[in-house]
Amino acid sequence: MSFKGKVVIVTGAGQGIGRGVAEAYANRGACVVVAERNEQTGNAVAESIQGMGGQASYIRCDVREEEDIQRLILESERLYGRIDILINNAGVSRFKSPDELTVEEWDDVLNTNVRSVFLASREVAKVMKRQPEGGAIVNISSTRSLMSEPNSEAYAASKGAIVSLSHALAVSYGENHIRVNCVSPGWIETGDYSALRDLDHRQHPAGRVGTPEDIARACMYFTDPDNSFVTGAHLVVDGGMTRKMIYEE
Numbered sequence: 699m700s701f702k703g704k705v706v707i708v709t710g711a712g713q714g715i716g717r718g719v720a721e722a723y724a725n726r727g728a729c730v731v732v733a734e735r736n737e738q739t740g741n742a743v744a745e746s747i748q749g750m751g752g753q754a755s756y757i758r759c760d761v762r763e764e765e766d767i768q769r770l771i772l773e774s775e776r777l778y779g780r781i782d783i784l785i786n787n788a789g790v791s792r793f794k795s796p797d798e799l800t801v802e803e804w805d806d807v808l809n810t811n812v813r814s815v816f817l818a819s820r821e822v823a824k825v826m827k828r829q830p831e832g833g834a835i836v837n838i839s840s841t842r843s844l845m846s847e848p849n850s851e852a853y854a855a856s857k858g859a860i861v862s863l864s865h866a867l868a869v870s871y872g873e874n875h876i877r878v879n880c881v882s883p884g885w886i887e888t889g890d891y892s893a894l895r896d897l898d899h900r901q902h903p904a905g906r907v908g909t910p911e912d913i914a915r916a917c918m919y920f921t922d923p924d925n926s927f928v929t930g931a932h933l934v935v936d937g938g939m940t941r942k943m944i945y946e947e
């Protein structure tokens with residue numbers, strides 16, 4: 699897959715999955731905008747891509763702020779003249795009993811994870827609508843949109859909302875040739891992969907824990923112009939974990 703000449707924005711690309719996704723597109727010829735609230739990690743990722751011969755820019759953006767998102771889209775278009783792909787990846791989790799979760803904490807998780815997807819998609823669509831080829835958006839949800847551990851209410855609600863927001867946007871923007879799809883990662887190790895236990899890998903039907911590259915490949919599938927018939931889809935990338943029936947003995 700080549701993304702030569704494509705302009706790709708990845709939110710939350712300062713580390714983890716977002717960084718992996720940004721690097722994967724850059725390795726395939728894209729101009730990548732690293733959108734991140736942490737200036738240090740955001741700059742470091744853009745510089746590292748440039749150091750490897752790729753094209754990347756860092757734009758500071760706190761996805762909770764409407765003005766930051768508007769500036770991100772304006773600045774990206776000013777820099778590269780177009781925007782082909784948006785990966786809405788930035789997210790936070792907060793695990794706390796629902797009895798103790800405050801309204802401020804709830805709002806922070808929902809605004810970071812899901813209101814940002816609405817705002818960034820709305821703003822980027824203004825640019826993509828002017829492009830005859832349209833564009834493609836991928837929203838990163840989670841398998842926690844489908845199943846839960848205790849004390850994950852705000853995160854689960856935000857990730858479930860991303861799944862339904864994605865198909866709603868796909869339908870609204872279909873006539874503008876803007877495709878919108880959703881990826882739900884399972885366990886994606888963004889730290890020291892070698893520190894994982896055999897048990898961690900074996901509990902996955904696929905036999906291993908996931909990596910950011912697994913999510914990057916799903917994003918590239920959805921945003922490849924050849925896959926123009928794929929929109930409104932939700933792809934679970936979890937090594938089969940959510941398909942595994944568990945009986946406790």
Ligand SMILES: NC(=O)c1ccc[n+]([C@@H]2O[C@H](COP(=O)([O-])OP(=O)(O)OC[C@H]3O[C@@H](n4cnc5c(N)ncnc54)[C@H](O)[C@@H]3O)[C@@H](O)[C@H]2O)c1
Pocket residue numbers: 709710711712713714715716733734735736739759760761762787788789790810838839840841882883884885886887888
């Ligand atoms: N790692 C996993 O196992 C996993 C599983 C399912 C879903 N996800 C989802 O994938 C996405 C990335 O996860 P990750 O594990 O790489 O997380 P991470 O915490 O390692 O990285 C998240 C990045 O987003 C940035 N960010 C947070 N709030 C932001 C804001 N308000 N504005 C701009 N940037 C902000 C952080 O600074 C960080 O660079 C998240 O949406 C997460 O919910 C991850």
